[in-house]
Amino acid sequence: MVVRTRETKSEAKRYAARVARALTAEYPVVHCSLRFDSPLQLLVATILSAQCTDERVNQVTEQLFAQYPTAEDLATVRLPTLEKLIRSTGFFRNKAKNIKACCQTLVEQYDGQVPRTLDELVPLPGVGRKTANVVLGNAFGIASGVVVDTHVTRICGRLGIVATKDAVKIEKKLNELLPRKEWIDFSHRCIQHGRRICSARTKPRCDECRMQGFCPRVGVS
DNA sequence: CTCCCGATAT
DNA sequence: ATATCAGGAG
Incomplete structure (x- = not known):
């Protein structure tokens, strides 16, 4: 097995830059594959995307956001109702509980809006660094x-x-x-x-x- | 580390 | 049958 050792940090940087350049040449157009109409919707879609294809997430959120588009809506939805709507994404009990609790926190602490810092996002139920970085980057254009x-x-x-x-x-x-x-x-x-x-x-x-x-x-x- | 969990490609 | 899918919590 080949192990590439890069002695210096600048060498590692140059290698990463070349990989990034090659990826850019191969995939010049990029876009977020999760569909959303607001930062809140991207946050919910990203929570749903754990161990699930984004195609299925989009399929589920189309129905979900039509009925419960805002944090206020999702903070007050009945848990069994939410579970039923998102069941096909897997981990549906955890995800439903997290989404509802997360939206309740947003309503109570952030006026129903999604905060714009990693430190505020990560403590939210069901939100880790990956989800927080997705939301900050794709909904707010903030590279955290x-x-x-x-x-x-x-x-x-x-x-x-x-x-x-x-x-x-x-x-x-x-x-x-x-x-x-x-x-x-x-x-x-x-x-x-x-x-x-x-x-x-x-x-x-x-x-x-x-x-x-x-x-x-x-x-x- | 384990658990959560349905849907799909192989 | 098995591995895997835009992970996070306990």
């Missing part, structure tokens, strides 16, 4: 940190940018390796690449991969 999800973890691991699987360590590493203005789009590109080519579930389509030059796995079955 690289979004580290299952795709970013896998892609950056395979391409030899980070060695650990610890999400917090990966985020800190990527935050120092990449310029802030690239943080949001870099995650989107890892996700696109992870879905289309460098998948976990199916066998990776290495024959179609344009990132082979960066991949220690090339040639490995």
Whole structure:
């Protein structure tokens, strides 16, 4: 197994920059794949997206947001009603409880609005760093940190940018390796690449991969 | 670390 | 049957 060792921080930075440039060339257009009409809706959609495809989340939220579009609506919805609406996303009891409690907190402490800092978002029920960074980046355009999800973890691991699987360590590493203005789009590109080519579930389509030059796995079955 | 959990590709 | 899907809480 090939282990790339990058002695200096500047060398690691240059390598990450080249990977980021290649990803940008391959995936020039990026967009958030979760549908939402407000920061609150993106927050709820992202909570629902845990261990679930965004396609299914969009399918569920279309109905959910038609009936309960605001934090006030979701703070007062009956739990069984909410559970029924989101059941197909999995973990539905936890997600329903978290969404309701989260929206109750938003109504009580933030006038039903979504706060714009990591420190205010992360304590909310069902909201971790990944969800907080998604909302800040995609709803407010605030780059508070690289979004580290299952795709970013896998892609950056395979391409030899980070060695650990610890999400917090990966985020800190990527935050120092990449310029802030690239943080949001870099995650989107890892996700696109992870879905289309460098998948976990199916066998990776290495024959179609344009990132082979960066991949220690090339040639490995 | 385990648990939460339905839907889907393989 | 099994692995995996824009994770988070205890």
